Structures are given as structure tokens and as C-alpha cells.
Amino acid sequence: MPKIVDHVERRNELAWAACRAIVAKGIEQVTMRDVAAETGRSTGMVTYYFADKEALLTAALTTVTEACHRRIVSRAMQDPISIRELFSESLPLDKDRRLEWGVWLNYWAAIPTNQSLGSQQRQHYKSWHHILESALTRLEQEGKLRVGIDIPETTDFLMALVDGIGLRATLDPSGWPPGRQLAQLDRALTMVLAEVPTATASESPE
Amino acid sequence: MPKIVDHVERRNELAWAACRAIVAKGIEQVTMRDVAAETGRSTGMVTYYFADKEALLTAALTTVTEACHRRIVSRAMQDPISIRELFSESLPLDKDRRLEWGVWLNYWAAIPTNQSLGSQQRQHYKSWHHILESALTRLEQEGKLRVGIDIPETTDFLMALVDGIGLRATLDPSGWPPGRQLAQLDRALTMVLAEVPTATASESPE
Numbered sequence: 001m002p003k004i005v006d007h008v009e010r011r012n013e014l015a016w017a018a019c020r021a022i023v024a025k026g027i028e029q030v031t032m033r034d035v036a037a038e039t040g041r042s043t044g045m046v047t048y049y050f051a052d053k054e055a056l057l058t059a060a061l062t063t064v065t066e067a068c069h070r071r072i073v074s075r076a077m078q079d080p081i082s083i084r085e086l087f088s089e090s091l092p093l094d095k096d097r098r099l100e101w102g103v104w105l106n107y108w109a110a111i112p113t114n115q116s117l118g119s120q121q122r123q124h125y126k127s128w129h130h131i132l133e134s135a136l137t138r139l140e141q142e143g144k145l146r147v148g149i150d151i152p153e154t155t156d157f158l159m160a161l162v163d164g165i166g167l168r169a170t171l172d173p174s175g176w177p178p179g180r181q182l183a184q185l186d187r188a189l190t191m192v193l194a195e196v197p198t199a200t201a202s203e204s205p206e
Numbered sequence: 207m208p209k210i211v212d213h214v215e216r217r218n219e220l221a222w223a224a225c226r227a228i229v230a231k232g233i234e235q236v237t238m239r240d241v242a243a244e245t246g247r248s249t250g251m252v253t254y255y256f257a258d259k260e261a262l263l264t265a266a267l268t269t270v271t272e273a274c275h276r277r278i279v280s281r282a283m284q285d286p287i288s289i290r291e292l293f294s295e296s297l298p299l300d301k302d303r304r305l306e307w308g309v310w311l312n313y314w315a316a317i318p319t320n321q322s323l324g325s326q327q328r329q330h331y332k333s334w335h336h337i338l339e340s341a342l343t344r345l346e347q348e349g350k351l352r353v354g355i356d357i358p359e360t361t362d363f364l365m366a367l368v369d370g371i372g373l374r375a376t377l378d379p380s381g382w383p384p385g386r387q388l389a390q391l392d393r394a395l396t397m398v399l400a401e402v403p404t405a406t407a408s409e410s411p412e
Contacts, residue, residue, distance in 0.1 A: 023318060023319075024319065025319070026234050026315065026316065026319065027232075027315070028232050028234040028235050029234050102318055105314045105315045105317075105318070106315045108311045108314070108315065108373065108376075108377060109232065109233070109311045109312045109314065109315035109316075110232065110315075111311075111377055112229060112308055112311070112376070113229075113230065113231070113232065118377065118378075121377055122377070122378055122381070125374070125377075125378070153389070153390070153393070154393075156374075156390060157367075157390050157393050157394070159370070159374075160367055160370030160371045160373075160374060160390055161363075161366055161367050161370055162370065163369070163370035163373050163374070164365070164366030164367055164368065164369035164370030164371075164373070165366045165370075167314065167366075167369050167370070167373065168331070168362075168365075168366060168369070170314075170318070171314060171317055171324065171327055171328070171331075172324075172328055172331070175328070183359070184359070184362060184363050184366055187359070187360075187363050188363070191397055
């Protein structure tokens with residue numbers, strides 16, 4: 001192993017390789033060897049970074065979650081905030097996000113029998129909720145939301161809708177292209193926004 | 207094996223045992239032996255009814271799907287139709303439906319790498335959509351829906367929401383009791399119904 005190496009970067013590379021291997025083989029069946037093969041590295045290198053499969057799975061879930069949250073935080077910090085971009089960051093609209101969704105589906109199946117993954121997943125939803133609720137609160141203060149909306153409940157509602165749309169699109173990618181996903185998101189946003197966006201099919205409705 | 211036996215009933219018993227075993231062990235790891243143990247029968251009996259694991263998995267998915275569709279069809283045939291009961295039939299509100307959801311989660315993870323399961327799942331959504339769209343069309347003809355609603359799109363919207371709520375409730379059962387699930391469903395139904403139900407927290411809002 002070379003002495004000078006960007007450990008963070010390599011760990012990240014292996015975690016993304018683990019994501020691809022999980023989607024291809026399933027979370028139960030994937031092996032350290034599969035992850036090595038996926039990224040063209042040795043199995044020894046994978047075990048150097050991840051002591052066992054549990055550590056690898058946790059790293060994969062954390063990597064996907066952090067990538068997703070980073071994008072959403074960046075949307076939430078924009079001024080003005082686009083509520084559509086904020087929520088559509090979580091939809092499987094492109095190749096990278098379809099990979100994320102493939103990973104989620106695998107983790108969800110494993111959660112009922114794996115307490116540690118379950119608590120990580122709940123923490124993920126908590127963080128996601130927090131970022132979105134803060135953004136909606138700011139939009140409300142700017143007078144951009146309908147009067148009298150319950151912000152925490154509306155946040156949960158929109159999160160559930162995004163999960164439902166993303167699920168369908170992941171199970172049936174050709175039946176649910178980005179336009180169809182966004183049209184359903186827009187349907188909910190018209191309930192939430194003070195003024196209905198005029199260009200419902202465009203990229204930037206606000 | 208006794209000569210007189212209700213084959214349909216026994217096949218059904220084994221398919222439900224397969225569902226419980228899938229949720230407990232995961233779809234990849236579950237074995238014919240696990241299914242036999244789950245229902246207190248011999249492995250020989252399981253293989254008598256299901257030639258291989260693929261046949262067993264298909265039977266489990268079909269059994270869950272048919273049970274769910276039977277309930278929804280029965281709701282759709284009621285007069286008057288309760289739109290809330292129609293959609294909440296698919297939510298994990300009790301032990302039986304939580305089992306169904308555990309099965310869905312396992313199949314979803316397997317679909318990206320199993321074409322046959324994928325086409326079964328798309329067929330399931332198609333049937334579910336068909337039943338719900340017919341019911342919404344009848345409600346529209348009775349003047350019970352808001353004027354100008356796009357019925358097929360609204361059906362997809364409500365299906366996505368139900369999937370998203372059910373997913374959260376399955377991943378976090380104690381955080382998402384029935385009341386919280388139904389409150390989020392009601393939030394969407396107020397967009398759809400001509401008259402907002404007066405008792406939003408009761409069992410029969412219509």
C-alpha cells in the first residue's frame with residue numbers, strides 16, 4: 001500500500017463501490033470481494049478500510065445519506081429557496097440518485113431484522129425532516145406559503161409523497177421519467193404555496 | 207400425506223408462512239426449511255406444493271397482493287364509497303397489513319435484479335390503480351370530488367402518498383401509529399373531496 005494516499009477519498013470510493021454492489025447483488029448476498037471487484041481493488045484493501053461487512057454496510061448507508069443531505073442543505077441555503085428543487089433533490093431524477101434509491105430499497109428490507117440499521121435510518125429521516133422544516137419555516141416567514149399551514153405536518157406529508165414517488169420510479173424507471181415524478185410533486189406544492197407556480201412543467205417554477 | 211385435504215387452503219397456509227419467513231429472514235436467505243418450520247409442517251410438504259424457491263416467492267407475493275386487492279375491491283363496491291377506507295386499506299394499520307408491508311419491502315429490494323418479480327409488481331400497481339381510478343370516477347359522477355380534478359393523475363398521487371406513509375410506518379412502527387398515518391392521508395383527501403370531512407380524526411369521515 002502506498003504511504004501517501006488520500007484515505008478519505010479512497011474510503012469514499014470503496015463506500016460508493018459498496019453501494020453499487022449492494023444494488024447489484026442484494027444486501028445479504030454482497031461480499032467484500034464483490035466490492036473489491038466493483039472498484040478494481042483488492043479484497044485486502046477493502047478489509048483494510050472496513051473491518052467487516054457490517055462496517056461496510058454502515059459506511060455505504062452513511063455515504064448515500066450524507067451525499068443526499070449535502071445537496072438538500074445546499075438547496076435550503078439558497079436565496080430565494082426553490083421549494084421544488086428542495087424536495088426534488090431526493091427524487092431519482094438521474095443516474096446518481098437512482099443509485100441512492102437502489103441503496104435505500106435494500107436497506108429498508110433489512111431494517112425490520114437489523115436494529116442498528118433501523119436506528120440509523122430513523123436518524124436519517126430526522127435530519128431530513130429538520131432541514132426541510134427549517135426551509136419551510138423560512139418560506140412561511142417570507143409569506144410564500146399558504147396561511148395557516150402546519151409546517152411540521154406538511155413537511156412529513158411532502159416527505160411521504162417524495163418517498164412514494166421515488167419508490168414507484170425506482171421500481172418502474174421507464175414508466176416514471178423525471179417529468180412524471182415532478183408533475184406529482186407539483187400537485188402537492190400547489191397545496192402548500194401561497195401562489196401557484198405559473199410554469200408547472202419547467203425546471204424552476206418559482 | 208392424507209388423501210382428503212383442502213389443497214387450496216394448505217397452499218394458502220404455506221404461502222402465508224412464506225410471507226412471515228421472508229420478513230423474518232430476508233428474501234435471499236429464506237429457505238424451504240424456514241417456511242416449513244414457520245408453519246410446523248415438513249420440508250417435504252413445502253416442496254410438494256412449491257417446486258422451488260422461485261415458485262414459493264411468487265406464491266407469497268401473489269397471496270399478499272390478492273389479499274390486499276380483495277379488501278380494496280370490497281371497499282370500492284360499497285355504496286356509498288368511503289374514499290378514506292378505500293385508500294387506508296393499503297396502509298399498515300394492523301398486524302396483518304404490517305406483515306404485508308414487510309413482504310413488499312423485501313420484494314422491492316429484489317426487483318432491480320429480478321425481472322420476473324418486477325413485472326409482477328408493475329402488474330400489481332396496474333390493478334391497484336384500476337380499482338382506485340374506477341372508484342374515484344364513480345365518486346366524481348356523484349359530485350363528491352372537487353370539480354376539474356384529473357382522476358388518473360390524482361389516483362397516482364394518492365397511491366404514491368399511501369406508499370410513502372406506509373413505508374415510514376413500516377420502518378418506524380412506534381413513531382407512526384394508525385392515527386398519524388390516517389391524519390396524513392386526510393391531508394390529501396381534503397384536496398380531492400368536494401366537501402372537507404367534518405370529523406377528520408374519526409374512523410368514518412364521510
